[in-house]
Amino acid sequence: MRLVTERLILREFTENDWPEVLAYQNDARYLRFYPWTERTPEDVQKFVRMFLEQQTAQPRIKFQLVVTLKSNNQLIGNCGIRMDSADARQADIGYELAPPYWGQGYATEAARAIVHFGFTELHLHRIWSWCMAENLASAHVLEKLGLRLEGRMRESEYFKGRYWDTLAFSILDNEWRAQENSESTDGTDRTNVKR
Secondary structure, three states: OEEEOOOEEEEEOOHHHHHHHHHHHOOHHHHOOOOOOOOOHHHHHHHHHHHHHHHHOOOOOEEEEEEEEOOOOOEEEEEEEEOOOOOOOEEEEEEEEOHHHOOOOHHHHHHHHHHHHHHHOOOOOEEEEEEEOOOHHHHHHHHHOOOEEEEEEEEEEEEOOEEEEEEEEEEEHHHHHHHHHHHHHOOOOOOOOEO
């Protein structure tokens, strides 16, 4: 599977991707909102193997893709959508980027392609996601995608010696289609996704 946007190519993971994933997953800025304090080569190789196994599942219900820059094929993160079963009508999305690429709209662009795939190819009714309440950048990405805040779960995650609040977001297929229609009528083409 391959999705192409204006600046990005989202492609399947390969075994050789782990060193670049390790490089950004060991960045202290990345680690802030994860339970890990460091990532080892073995951790990341296992992480990548999980996505390789998902590629071979029949039927396939999890699609986690590497995010690369179209200009130079640089791996800058990953983004995906996951259903619980083949007949599920809802799925969750997730994304992570190397910190040097934060704040440039890449997470929104990649996640927009994944949401588009979920509604047009997987024919989902609902797409949801969550993030740490303190991760304002991630919450902002979800809002830019049109996901609505459903609620705040107080102290729902515990790691690094403390409890963290989380935020839950979702978008329904009819909301997404209305958003797409309004963007196309005002001349804005935000999807521009090719398979």
